Amino acid sequence: MSSYLRALRLINFRNYADATVLLSPGLNVVVGDNAQGKTNLLEGLSFAATGSSPRTPNDPEIVRWGQEFARAEMRVTLEGDGERSVAVGYAPGQKKRLTVDGASAESLAAYAAGGTGVRVVNFFPDDLRVIKDAPADRREFLDGLLSTLRPSYARAAADYAKAVAQRNQLLRRIRDGFSSEKTLSTWDAKVIELGTTVLEGRARAVEPLGELFGSSLRALYGPQKAGLEYSSSATPEDYEEKLMEARGADIERGTTSVGPHRDDFAALLDGVNLTTYGSQGQQRLATLALKFAARDYVRRETGADPVMLFDDVMSELDERRRELLAEYFLRSNQAVISTTNLDYFGAGLLDRARVVRVVEGAVSAA
Ligand SMILES: Nc1ncnc2c1ncn2[C@@H]1O[C@H](COP(=O)(O)OP(=O)(O)O)[C@@H](O)[C@H]1O
Ligand SMILES: [Mg+2]
Known part of the structure; x- marks a missing residue:
């Protein structure tokens, strides 16, 4: 199995004051009503894994309103054996601080290109513009x-x-x-x-x-x-x-x-x-x-398989394609996908996935 994301902690990131989420290999489903923080959570995973937001080039946006800094910490389970702890700290006006097992990363480019031990492929609804x-x-x-x-x-x-x-x-x-x-x-x-x-x-x-x-x-x-x-x-x-x-x-x-x-x-x-x-x-x-x-x-x-972070991917698809995608994600090394509606997934499927619920910037096991 390739490396995968084990845990994420977000501090002052978007609408998260301090939240921790545990993830499993295979399929992870983030469920929640609108505007609770599903997209922000996927953005946070990507931010921790690459050092940048996949949604905006404007870093100050990710800092929780009224706060002075944002921080994302992640534990990566490495292929074969072992773990890596990575973190991104950001305060507007200062250089981003990237660390791998406590030591400063050589550069943002090196951190993003394998430095964290894992690569990600994102999908956000806005990517339709590609x-x-x-x-x-x-x-x-x-x-x-x-x-x-x-x-x-x-x-x-x-x-x-x-x-x-x-x-x-x-x-x-x-x-x-x-x-x-x-x-x-x-x-x-x-x-x-x-x-x-x-x-x-x-x-x-x-x-x-x-x-x-x-x-x-x-x-x-x-x-x-x-x-x-x-x-x-x-x-x-x-x-x-x-x-x-x-x-x-x-x-x-x-x-x-x-x-x-x-x-x-x-x-x-x-x-x-x-x-x-x-x-x-x-x-x-x-x-x-x-x-x-x-x-x-x-x-x-x-x-190595990258981790797939797919935001709200099911809502616009018909049932046949939703099934196809769900099976695909389930078979993958690791996928984290968000949805407002668990009915998009068959019950047998959810038994094989980790489901986490997001309510107003707080994460709980569902
Ligand atoms: N920097 C920020 N500080 C605090 N809240 C924010 C910040 N950026 C966005 N938000 C809020 O986060 C909320 C949840 O957003 P989002 O993750 O997009 O929800 P959804 O669950 O629908 O994907 C929104 O109400 C938005 O106003
Ligand atoms: Mg969203």
Whole structure:
């Protein structure tokens, strides 16, 4: 069995003052009425496992209103044997404190990419935007997945974004006559170096991920052929040439038009782009299929199953798919899913799951 989450303690996290939850391998169901803290609990698990919220880039939001800091502590049961204690402490205005067995983590990237002994794949209802909305949402999905696998990718992606922003600033200075075009070449080289790492990382992942997406969507939706298609403004081979070609126009516009920050991927069902033409139901199932593909890809790359944290995933599905999903989660290494309604699960199924109840930021065994 792969590593799994054994216990979580949340202090001043969202609507939790101080709550502890114990988890089991296999299926865990978090049940509660609306606005009691189900989503917050899943966010807290992810926060403890990765050091960041999967819902917001704005950390102060997670601190309980009126409090000065938030803390998430987690015990991870490691594959084979042993345990690891990890914790994330956050106070607005200060650097996040990440610890593994009491010692400071080397970096956020290292903590998130295996440092805690466990990786997670999240699903929040808002993730529908990965299929439905803009290319930036799809790039964020890919970069997030690859960053959990390798801290070196996480660093390259973050540094690339900064380098592009700096290059854009310089482009505008050149356009406005405050800098000469000669100064651009250092930034071009930096952008190309980091951007190539990002491009190559994505290129390696998209094909296997597309196959896994195809088989997941077949299981969830039907026998149609589904896949992913990456589209890029440049390949690692012609990147430099294209960036140079676009230089004049880039200076005029004051922005960098070539590179992985402009790329996208399409989710296709029988050749039809689901972003443009998919029904809401198809887009929802495709989002789920993408998350299942991410889970399989993590397993393929690391040899270990990630933990699945799926928020309110049952409510929009029909009965057949709810059953399919419940069985899938039950068979998985570990899944924590939230629901308002236990009737979504057959009784025989709940006997094999751990059920916890959430009421106004307090957790109890159900
Ligand atoms: N930083 C915060 N401090 C205190 N309460 C918060 C904070 N952020 C969100 N909440 C509250 O947490 C409550 C529960 O939210 P949520 O976990 O989304 O409920 P649900 O059980 O429906 O998933 C909401 O009423 C929300 O107002
Ligand atoms: Mg919720």
